Amino acid sequence: MGDGEGGPDAGTDSDDAPGSDGGGRAVGAPATPRVRARSAALWGAVGGFAFLALAQGYRLVGPGSLPVGLGGTVSVAVAVAVASAGLSYLAEARLRAKRRT
Numbered sequence: 001m002g003d004g005e006g007g008p009d010a011g012t013d014s015d016d017a018p019g020s021d022g023g024g025r026a027v028g029a030p031a032t033p034r035v036r037a038r039s040a041a042l043w044g045a046v047g048g049f050a051f052l053a054l055a056q057g058y059r060l061v062g063p064g065s066l067p068v069g070l071g072g073t074v075s076v077a078v079a080v081a082v083a084s085a086g087l088s089y090l091a092e093a094r095l096r097a098k099r100r101t
Contacts, residue, residue, distance in 0.1 A: 036092055044085025051080040 031039075055073050059065060066073060 031092065031096065036089055039092065040085045040089035043088035044081040047084030048077045048081030051077045 052073070055066060055077070068076065
């Protein structure tokens with residue numbers, strides 16, 4: 001079956017080295033909850049650091065300081081990180097179901 005589903009090699013990746021046990025995930029296989037959580041955590045870190053970079057740029061180039069101090073900026077960055085991690089966790093399942101990943 002040429003579409004990567006079923007067949008005798010369904011559990012192995014075509015990029016596995018010859019003689020390996022084929023421990024890699026097959027292309028198109030559903031992501032495990034652990035992999036999805038790790039991906040979401042990384043996207044959350046990206047979102048939090050992106051907010052901190054934007055806040056720093058605003059402080060350097062903008063008209064003045066932000067209406068919140070350093071603690072408030074970090075709190076907002078944590079909130080952005082949690083929100084982006086949660087949204088990416090939920091969106092990945094939806095996009096995978098529609099085969100858009």
